[in-house]
Amino acid sequence: MIKTSILGLVILLFAGMTAKSQVKIRFDISFTEPQAHYTEVEMNISGLVKDYIDIKMPVWAPGSYLVREFAKSVEGFGATANGKILKHEKVRKNTWRVYTAKANALKIKYRVYAFEVSVRTSFIDESHAFLSSSGIFMYPEGLLKTPSTVKINPYKGWTKVSTGLEPVSGQQFTYTAADFDILFDSPIEVGNQDVFEFMASGLKHEVAMYGGGNYDKERLKVDMAKIVEQGTAIYGENPNKHYTFIVHNFSSGGGGLEHLNSTVLGAKRDAYVTETGYKGFLELVAHEYYHLWNVKRMRPVALGPFDYDNENYTTNLWIAEGFTAYYENKLMLRAGFTDEKGFVDALVTAVSNVSNTPGNKVQSVAEASYDAWIKYYRPNENSNNTTVSYYAKGEVVGLLMDLEIAHATKGTKSLDDVMKAMYLQNKAQKRGYTDAEFKAMVEKISGASFTDFWAKYVNGTTAIDYHKYFGYAGINITNENEGKSIPYLGIATKNQGGRVFITTVSRNSAAWVDGLNVNDEVISADGAPVEIAIDKMAAVAGKKVGETVTFKVARDGILKDITVTLKASPNLKLVGQIDEKATELQKAVRKAVLFK
Incomplete structure (x- = not known):
């Protein structure tokens, strides 16, 4: 009796594994209204053996630790099989249950609105599409380890696709992912981006530049390769076959998000020719590449x-x-x-x-x-x-x-x-x-x-x-503030249309203790108008610790006079100096940290 039960269980497990291995998933991505910031997703699933299947959208993007509720951007979800509409219902904030009606294959369609500029969220307009995959692709519950194929159908006039996904031989703009973890970890850039390549650590690196900019491709090829080589030297190996940098150049930009064999970088398009801007970009490259x-x-x-x-x-x-x-x-x-x-x-x-x-x-x-x-x-x-x-x-x-x-x-x-x-x-x-x-x-x-x-x-x-x-x-x-009694108010402000508002109050500062609040509008300080009082903290200049400053503020439209007794600044102002008379041990430590 026990032997029979075990045999039956083994048969059931084997059958389940076989059925799972036969499931095939394909996505077709299209753009009929990119100017309105939409992409159309068609998901084809075959080899099913269930009465219903739950289709899920991730709620966050790995590497960015915030629940972003990507399902909020989905609309028009529907499913068909053999040309007939299938019943479906939403059973969770990010889950749609589709009743298969015993069909072996079904087609799911939905649209995604994408209009948030960041390295972790999708953005689509008439010039390009950036697809942050965890906010675009859905997955069948329990089938995260299932391979999938992605076919990109670029909008008219778009000619390029850049991604870390593996291309399918002989099929243009078609890619494969061994499982959904890899798919969700592979952003996709579609459009007419400027693409160039360089070799480093034995593998090809592709750089896809969107948005123009005053970058020097030849200089970047050399300098980015140096960073790649230094990262590889620490670990002794580079685990990728190829690597893709997707760079979004805007009037003001920044940030990056790491992926398994790619990264997305935000940059300022006109900053490449300044020493600070160029170095800042290379620092971003170094940070995200080290995440590899x-x-x-x-x-x-x-x-x-x-x-x-x-x-x-x-x-x-x-x-x-x-x-x-x-x-x-x-x-x-x-x-x-x-x-x-x-x-x-x-x-x-x-x-x-x-x-x-x-x-x-x-x-x-x-x-x-x-x-x-x-x-x-x-x-x-x-x-x-x-x-x-x-x-x-x-x-x-x-x-x-x-x-x-x-x-x-x-x-x-x-x-x-x-x-x-x-x-x-x-x-x-x-x-x-x-x-x-x-x-x-x-x-x-x-x-x-x-x-x-x-x-x-x-x-x-x-x-x-x-x-x-x-x-x-x-x-x-050396702490250059040590031994000094520097008067300190402890607020930060913002100028909004000529009006000055307090934005932060530091814990235990004079402002904190005596009751200045965030959102207070500063009208005057010691009778001086706000533009004089706040400029370079003129109200504090010339004062000593223990002296007072009387602020007139508007709080919710009500005028208040608040007297603040200045306290000493608790902040450090550190300066480092390399000791030329360092001991041999100190020199060895320094070398190990800096140049090992």
């Missing part, structure tokens, strides 16, 4: 396999994003786009900025990672007082950890060794890492305990001991 290893392969265990219906919580975004911010500096240094002084100055500034953030005393970087879904991407006027960026604090923690490892090993090891070891370990295990596993690897490489480090800087809010850590590398730090 950190996050896309070596990632927190919670970030894969993905749950596309809900938030995916992890306490380790400080590694995923913060360390990537730190390594963009390393790649820029090692590729020759900055020098030792520039590298040190950037990181000293990073330490100052984090130390001067009131929220750094309230929220740990592990908490900032976990709460990214509800705090980082949804800031308010008080966020600076209650939160810290896992990018900014993670960058600083990466620096401190790097210096600690190099010091403990007398310059023979660095954070590079930890990152490579974790990448290879995750590759062998075919899964992500836990916080405990990452800490264990740091301790294995360094030969030192990091329990106190984790308690202070990862799970705690201890003030950064910058003298100690920079001292490991023979870098002397």
Whole structure:
């Protein structure tokens, strides 16, 4: 009896696996009204063995930790089989249930409205279409591991498609994805983008430029290749067959989003000819390309396999994003786009900025990672007082950890060794890492305990001991505000049509204690009109700590006089200087961190 039941179960499982393997999915993407910002999606599914199937749209885009509710942009959902309309109903905010009527194949059609300019959301107009795949393609529940084919039908006059998806041989603008994780991780640019290529680390890199710009293609080919080579050198291998950069050039732009073998970058079209603008673009390239290893392969265990219906919580975004911010500096240094002084100055500034953030005393970087879904991407006027960026604090923690490892090993090891070891370990295990596993690897490489480090800087809010850590590398730090009593008000303002409004009030500042509020309109300060009072903080200039300033403000249309007693500024103003008389150990630490 037991043997018969087991045999029956095996037969059922085998039959289910066979049926699943026979399911075929194909998408056809068209654009009949791009000027109205729509794309038409046709999804063909065959090989079904169910009475109904749930079709789902992801609610977020991996790499951007916010539920964006992509289903809100879907309209006209419908399904047919053998030319007949199938019954369907919406059973969840992002789920449509289609009753198959025993049909073996069905066709689903829907439209998506796309008109949000960012690296993580789709945008379509008469000039091009950018498809951020997790907001365009739906998937059948339970079939995330099923392959799919995507056919792009460009709008008239459009001639190019750029994507990291694998092309289907002999079929123009047709691509294949081994599963939906890969499909959702492969953005698509359609239009007449300027495309050029370069070779680096043994693979072809395609750059698709939309929006024009004053970039020099030949210069970019050389300089982007240098960044690729430096990233590959850290890990010893480049896991891709090819890589695609999709670059959107606008009058003002920025940001990037990493993908498995591609990235989307936002840039300012006229900034390539300035030193600051060009360097800023290369820093963005360095950041997103480094993600090829950190996050896309070596990632927190919670970030894969993905749950596309809900938030995916992890306490380790400080590694995923913060360390990537730190390594963009390393790649820029090692590729020759900055020098030792520039590298040190950037990181000293990073330490100052984090130390001067009131929220750094309230929220740990592990908490900032976990709460990214509800705090980082949804800031308010008080966020600076209650939160810290896992990018900014993670960058600083990466620096401190790097210096600690190099010091403990007398310059023979660095954070590079930890990152490579974790990448290879995750590759062998075919899964992500836990916080405990990452800490264990740091301790294995360094030969030192990091329990106190984790308690202070990862799970705690201890003030950064910058003298100690920079001292490991023979870098002397001076706080130029130390010993000074600098009067400090503690507000930020915005000018709106000639009227000045308070936008932030810093925790425990004079303004905080004495009651100036966000949204107060500043009318005058000590009787001086607002344009004089606010310009370069003239109301504070010449005052001393302990003296007062009387503000007249309008709060909800009611005039109020608020007297503020000035307090001393708590902010650091750090300056770093490389010690030319550094010890041999300090020089070894510096070399390991900078140039290993």
